[in-house]
Amino acid sequence: MVHLGRIGRWAFFAFIALYLAIPMVAVILYSFSARWTSNILPDAYTLAHWGEAFRDERMRNAFWRTTWMAIAVLLLDIVLVVPAVYWQRVRNPKIRVFAELSAAIPFVLPFIVIAFGILKFMGRSAPQMLGTPLIILLSHAAIAFPFLYWAVDGAMAAANVGRLNEAAVVCGASPLQTLRHVILPNISSGLAAGGMLVFATSFGEFALVQILAGSRFENISLYSLDLLLNTTSQVELMAVLTILMFVVLFGISVAVVYLNRGREGGFLPGSRALVTEKNE
Amino acid sequence: MTRSSSGGVSLSGISKHYGAVRALDDVSLEVAPGELIALLGPSGCGKTTLLRSVAGLEKPDSGRVVIGGRDVTQDPARKRPIGMVFQSYVLFPNMTIRDNVGFPLRMRGASSDAVRKRADELLALVGLSEQADRYPHQVSGGQQQRGALARALAPEPEVLLLDEPLSALDALVRVRLRDEIRRIQQMVKITALYVTHDQAEAMAIADRVAVMNAGKIEQLDAPAALYDEPATSFSAGFVGNRNALELPVVNGVVRLGEALTANAPAGSGGRVVAFFRPEDVHVGQGGEAATIENVSFQGLLTRLHLSVPTGGEPARLWADLPSRNAAGLQVGGSVPVRIDANHVRIFPAE
Ligand SMILES: Nc1ncnc2c1ncn2[C@@H]1O[C@H](COP(=O)(O)OP(=O)(O)OP(=O)(O)O)[C@@H](O)[C@H]1O
Numbered sequence: 124m125v126h127l128g129r130i131g132r133w134a135f136f137a138f139i140a141l142y143l144a145i146p147m148v149a150v151i152l153y154s155f156s157a158r159w160t161s162n163i164l165p166d167a168y169t170l171a172h173w174g175e176a177f178r179d180e181r182m183r184n185a186f187w188r189t190t191w192m193a194i195a196v197l198l199l200d201i202v203l204v205v206p207a208v209y210w211q212r213v214r215n216p217k218i219r220v221f222a223e224l225s226a227a228i229p230f231v232l233p234f235i236v237i238a239f240g241i242l243k244f245m246g247r248s249a250p251q252m253l254g255t256p257l258i259i260l261l262s263h264a265a266i267a268f269p270f271l272y273w274a275v276d277g278a279m280a281a282a283n284v285g286r287l288n289e290a291a292v293v294c295g296a297s298p299l300q301t302l303r304h305v306i307l308p309n310i311s312s313g314l315a316a317g318g319m320l321v322f323a324t325s326f327g328e329f330a331l332v333q334i335l336a337g338s339r340f341e342n343i344s345l346y347s348l349d350l351l352l353n354t355t356s357q358v359e360l361m362a363v364l365t366i367l368m369f370v371v372l373f374g375i376s377v378a379v380v381y382l383n384r385g386r387e388g389g390f391l392p393g394s395r396a397l398v399t400e401k402n403e
Numbered sequence: 404m405t406r407s408s409s410g411g412v413s414l415s416g417i418s419k420h421y422g423a424v425r426a427l428d429d430v431s432l433e434v435a436p437g438e439l440i441a442l443l444g445p446s447g448c449g450k451t452t453l454l455r456s457v458a459g460l461e462k463p464d465s466g467r468v469v470i471g472g473r474d475v476t477q478d479p480a481r482k483r484p485i486g487m488v489f490q491s492y493v494l495f496p497n498m499t500i501r502d503n504v505g506f507p508l509r510m511r512g513a514s515s516d517a518v519r520k521r522a523d524e525l526l527a528l529v530g531l532s533e534q535a536d537r538y539p540h541q542v543s544g545g546q547q548q549r550g551a552l553a554r555a556l557a558p559e560p561e562v563l564l565l566d567e568p569l570s571a572l573d574a575l576v577r578v579r580l581r582d583e584i585r586r587i588q589q590m591v592k593i594t595a596l597y598v599t600h601d602q603a604e605a606m607a608i609a610d611r612v613a614v615m616n617a618g619k620i621e622q623l624d625a626p627a628a629l630y631d632e633p634a635t636s637f638s639a640g641f642v643g644n645r646n647a648l649e650l651p652v653v654n655g656v657v658r659l660g661e662a663l664t665a666n667a668p669a670g671s672g673g674r675v676v677a678f679f680r681p682e683d684v685h686v687g688q689g690g691e692a693a694t695i696e697n698v699s700f701q702g703l704l705t706r707l708h709l710s711v712p713t714g715g716e717p718a719r720l721w722a723d724l725p726s727r728n729a730a731g732l733q734v735g736g737s738v739p740v741r742i743d744a745n746h747v748r749i750f751p752a753e
């Protein structure tokens with residue numbers, strides 16, 4: 124590796140920070156600008172766009188729709204993935220191949236291809252589903268679950284779930300009790316990291332919503348595109364929207380990092396122990 | 404804390420295969436109520452598999468498991484009246500020691516007052532009261548195993564199963580905790596199966612020791628009997644750090660020069676294996692002249708590695724003698740050795 128001096132390191136850091144920050148700063152400035160001509164900063168500032176954005180019912184609806192959908196997708200994926208991975212690890216390692224293959228699909232196929240596949244399939248088998256929130260929920264859950272799968276699988280490996288499970292079983296715990304009192308608390312960091320990715324995937328998703336529901340389920344991405352296509356004067360609104368999305372996702376990431384600070388194994392006190400254990 | 408009495412364990416005809424590997428071969432074992440039996444044997448002989456079959460963590464291909472008079476062969480592990488301590492610490496890392504100990508009771512729906520009372524009682528029993536509110540990673544390995552023991556005892560199981568509970572600990576802690584486990588087991592009067600590959604540990608802790616080899620129990624005896632009277636050549640070789648010499652039989656007599664003369668057991672062929680402990684080799688009291696190959700001072704005792712000439716390949720053996728009698732013995736020197744025939748166990752060579 125190239126060895127940078129102290130100054131070099133700071134310069135490098137500053138460059139990266141600027142590179143990341145400038146677009147955000149520009150968007151923020153833009154959202155407050157009354158007029159922005161050829162100067163480096165806006166000619167005049169206003170709160171009008173923010174006011175407009177919050178008054179705009181269409182936008183509020185889009186934001187709300189997107190948020191609850193992302194939460195629903197997250198919950199559905201947790202309910203599907205966690206017991207499945209647990210089962211695979213403690214009872215039936217053979218389903219692993221199947222699980223890993225299906226968890227690889229969304230990484231291999233572009234979302235747009237998946238969307239067309241679902242469209243074709245549903246068009247033939249259940250056309251009345253198209254355009255409903257349910258189809259969005261199911262398809263988002265399907266494309267986002269691998270993030271949770273890999274994160275949870277890794278966390279379970281690190282927490283040595285097989286051994287924890289046996290210890291719980293000989294204590295008389297049922298599978299559900301084991302999952303709730305022993306497994307979940309020890310994989311919480313993986314759950315949080317994977318869950319965040321699932322949330323973000325649904326939150327910013329465009330292709331599936333566009334193809335499977337279109338204007339019948341206008342989420343933030345669709346709404347943003349509409350703003351861009353319609354009139355130039357709406358671009359400031361778009362800036363407001365971008366900032367809001369950023370704040371939501373950034374807020375969640377910070378929360379995840381904060382909750383996991385200094386811990387390898389999980390949120391809860393003590394959950395680090397298994398990770399640092401040297402046995403076997 | 405004291406209880407009426409825990410039941411016994413009765414295993415009959417337990418077999419278990421993993422593919423072509425025969426981990427357990429028609430094992431039967433009766434553990435009396437309140438008795439501690441150590442399962443002793445080399446790595447891979449099936450100790451863990453047998454213990455896990457009792458626990459219900461492994462499903463044997465055939466055989467019956469009866470605990471406290473109840474046939475539990477078909478019951479899943481969580482329905483069996485057992486408590487188990489594993490080799491590596493598996494206290495739940497997300498719970499304090501006290502919550503770990505109370506866990507089996509909470510899972511059975513006990514009230515939180517009752518759980519706490521019983522947990523504190525057990526923590527006092529295993530000497531962990533002061534660490535009750537710590538998390539497992541905040542206590543030592545030995546303390547974690549004490550916690551695991553308390554947790555296993557919490558629901559008053561019929562039988563306590565321990566799978567090499569001390570093997571991850573260092574020697575000093577190991578001996579102390581071993582005695583502690585024995586004390587608690589006797590105090591609670593619980594039936595116990597204790598897996599170990601350490602013969603000293605098995606002898607020290609058990610009422611009876613089951614020596615296992617290749618999926619079978621070779622011998623089941625009290626420690627002293629096992630030590631003095633190994634029933635098979637495997638137990639003779641495995642227990643007591645014995646010398647093992649393969650010797651020819653001539654006219655029904657086994658002989659190593661002037662050092663040993665003994666009758667061959669009935670049915671032995673042309674060759675036998677003679678097992679004898681190093682303290683039963685007498686040095687400097689007549690017998691056959693042996694060459695000293697090595698002298699190693701071990702405190703109270705000194706161990707000599709000796710080579711006794713025979714017709715062909717010399718016989719190599721070791722002898723332990725009190726260090727005060729070993730003064731003046733030099734490597735390369737020659738001493739007369741004699742093996743006490745009363746303490747030699749002879750088995751047909753395989
Ligand atoms: N899950 C398994 N799959 C395949 N073979 C196994 C499995 N568990 C145990 N065996 C085999 O069964 C035999 C007995 O194993 P077991 O673990 O009972 O031995 P052990 O006496 O406990 O040994 P150790 O002292 O090393 O713990 C061994 O040959 C082992 O390789």
Ligand SMILES: [Mg+2]
Nearest residue numbers: 450451452566
């Ligand atoms: Mg074992």
